[in-house]
Amino acid sequence: MKELITDIDSIGKRLDAWLSVHLAPELSRNRIQSLISEGQVSLDGKIVRETKHKLRDGVSITIEIPEPEDATPKGEDIPLDILYEDADLIVINKPAGLVVHPGNGNWTGTLVNALIYHCGDTLSGIGGVRRPGIVHRLDKETSGVMVVAKNDHAHRHLSAQFADHGRTNDLERAYLAVVWGTPDRKVGTIDAPLGRSHRDRTKQAIVHEEREDARHAVTHFEVQERFGAKEDATALASLVECRLETGRTHQIRVHMAHIGHPLVGDLEYGGAYKTKANKLDEPLQSIVKGFTRQALHAKLLAFEHPSTGEIVRFEAPAPDDMAKLLDAFRQNNIRDVHKLRNLP
Known part of the structure; x- marks a missing residue:
């Protein structure tokens, strides 16, 4: 723990800036900002979490420094x-x-x-x-x-x-994704560069190719099933297989959202679709609302074994929660067909 008292020269200065001067080089400004955000800094006995807090003269500052x-x-x-x-x-x-x-x-x-x-x-x-x-x-x-x-x-x-990324070797990656709606073609390619979102630095976004942090990103997709398909070829949701030509952070999630078909359960990139579940019939509505992750599963990985040179392939079926989600959409399909045919 460290204790400091501000003086007249501190008046109007930012808390983090003032501490970074008085605690250098032991603590960096980034470290001080983290300690403030974590509630480790108190002014006159009261915790302050605002790094921009303006100081005044005669304030007692206490900094708790956790063990590394x-x-x-x-x-x-x-x-x-x-x-x-x-x-x-x-x-x-x-x-x-x-x-x-x-x-x-x-x-x-x-x-x-x-x-x-x-x-x-x-x-x-x-x-x-x-x-x-x-x-x-x-x-x-x-x-x-x-x-x-x-x-x-x-x-x-x-x-x-x-x-x-498999361009000159046998690396192969395939994913299953349950998306809202259905793409306008059964097979397609999304070629759109990715970079950090300016609105939220923890997220990725489609960016202009000339931006400094733009990274080439290509996703190939094929629609496997459509759920709740209507005469105009639209659908409530679809099961899509995605194959990566590049492997960027959140690539499939951002690319599918970019073409208007975000993943079911993906609140980061498909938050606007959150209320879509409210319009579903039961029990599908409850199952979709209870699916609290992005509906994405890496089903296939193939590569050259580093010692034998053999091409090895490994597959894993969709886990129970995703299988349950798919079954609910399929059962909903059957009920919709019965309604159309006026069957009991």
């Missing part, structure tokens, strides 16, 4: 659905809700913690202490097939394949 956390993740006995494992790699079916690696707000309970417990010291160290063996990621709420490297040779080999 160990950056090295620890192994945790978290169950893994292992599809395949050998000396070079491990392939898992990641459940929705599991964060891939430690980071802000998720220092424990991640896939990395589970892998350290399961694999011990055999994971590749190239990814660093927080991302050992990680060569690609899935969003927290996206389920499906992932591969992790268990040694540095495998890590380099797999990373090169993912960096190439």
